[in-house]
Amino acid sequence: MVKLYKLDASPPARACMMACDLFSVPAEMVDCNIIVGEHMTPDFLKKNPTHTIPVLEDGDLIIHDSHAILMYLADVYGKQDSLYPKDLKQRALVNQKMFFNSSILFPRLRNISSPLLLEGAKPTEKQYKAIDEAYGFLEEFLSRNKYVAGNKMTIADIAAYATSSTLGIMLELDVKKYPKIEAWHKEMAKQSFAQKQNAAGRQEFKRVYDDLMSKMVKLYKLNGSPPARACMMACDLFNVPAEMVDCNILTGEHMTPDFLKKNPLHTIPVLEDGDLIIHDSHAILMYLADVYGKQDSLYPKDLKQRALVNQKMFFNSSILFPRLRNITYPLFIEGAKPTEKLYKAIDEAYGFLEEFLSRNKYLAGNNMTIADIAAYATSSSLGILLELDVKKYPKIEAWHKEMAKQSFAQKQNAAGNQELKRLYDNLMSK
Structure with a gap:
């Protein structure tokens, strides 16, 4: 059995939790509360010097990036080739959108959540505009295909949905301006793995976020x-x-x-x-x-x-x-x-x-x-x-x-x- 160190409120952790559910991975879920510093213990730092979550531990293999974890789980446990195609051209398109989430979508969430959580620093108008810009990129991708990397759901959708559904807590999605994102959100939210592994954690994130914002x-x-x-x-x-x-x-x-x-x-x-x-x-x-x-x-x-x-x-x-x-x-x-x-x-x-x-x-x-x-x-x-x-x-x-x-x-x-x-x-x- 693999171990997944996670925090339910964390979008990257939820992406991996959804993948574990989707791929029926025999995983032990281990809570790691970064708010009280459990990610800074000597034992955890041995597993992940960058002290981030999630972390996947599979025997002597330790992976500490949610996207790398998703790829590994798909390769080892995935039974549907469409979720992470073996065809290298199709796989490249999925990888491209995985890095879009890693380099654009998620940093625009973390740029707000991390300073707010750790320093009590409120978001700036510029940061909200950056989220809206990211919505624009995502809308364009979804205007070309039903899903992020094509017309079939892939692990790129799982990664991006975990992030995007959480971004909506910070900046409500304008459904008239971004109808494709709204339709995609609804489609992803219907999935059993999203209902079981994303919805509650998103609500937990919202509770913490709203509480901190109300104190400012x-x-x-x-x-x-x-x-x-x-x-x-x-x-x-x-x-x-x-x-x-x-x-x-x-x-x-x-x-x-x-x-x-x-x-x-x-x-x-x-x-x-x-x-x-x-x-x-x-x-x-x-x-x-x-x-x-x-x-x-x-x-x-x-x-x-x-x-x-x-x-x-x-x-x-x-x-x-x-x-x-x-x-x-x-x-x-x-x-x-x-x-x-x-x-x-x-x-x-x-x-x-x-x-x-x-x-x-x-x-x-x-x-x-x-x-x-x-x-x-x-x-x-x-x-x-x-x-x-x-x-x-x-x-x-x-x-x-x-x-x-x-x-x-x-x-x-x-x-x-x-x-x-x-x-x-x-x-x-x-």
Whole structure:
């Protein structure tokens, strides 16, 4: 009897479980719970140094890739040649789709599930788009044949179905857009091996996935928005398990009834954490620092030090950001060009900021705080409207360079700032 080390929620493991059922393999199913680290024990690592599941053990033979396992089981136990053809040309087509699952379909599932499960990191819009792209590839294959590798079911269908049926948990299949996938799903779901070996494990995966997703906060944002970018930087810095939800105010997404229930002011960003909704970037930064911050220096518990940070947060809220918004809002919404007076107001704000930075390395002292994150998001964008005179404001320039070096700023501020610049320059040129 062979041994199959598996986890029911794992699509690759379920593919092998389905194959064992289909081929009537005399297999002992051994649960290996990666969530509690059973795949990292010395004994398991001897079997599979890459510490993945499934693993098939057949005497002294150990195979630790689901696709290789499927091929082996088909060759040894398969009675129907059609499931893994002996004809080399037909077999090549099956192998091709096995590698499609290995290199395209499954990685787009794992790119979401692994960070979510192990790090609490929520999926990005880009990752969801990658799944939709994979659906497109699969739809095209199924538009040519009834099954993935031809007009007869093969082990490639078993591998891809285990993955694809699970991808639908992350990104619901648009049945109008992908009717061939929907028909194939229904055909595969009717098979007894799928009902016995895939359905329950898929539901287990869904339960874990939905539970983890429900624990994450949502941040409604627009990359070009400085307040949104401040919160995005904080999420990155504090390792907040946050789902980033784009809300395009230029197309009116902030004025929908659903969004107005969250924020009657129809501004972004908005943070949603269960039944708590916060709709001011500064309040969001404070909350994230209190809940997720591990470094006390970023938002000190000492009340005197915290007061200095709060003071600079309100400086950003009442002086820095309004002088940016007084130009961007009329320009973006009404097409009104800035006046000289508005540019002078920005220069005056630079003067205030330079004075603060002449007293300390950072805004509220000699350690970076959330006040620096808020003000940097604004100030780096103000430079798009009125270029900073580095000779007149050397402290701001030095502070800008220091903040720009931070990984959270490089990942969450730089691109959005360029997006704001592109939009501003385009509107000003008209």
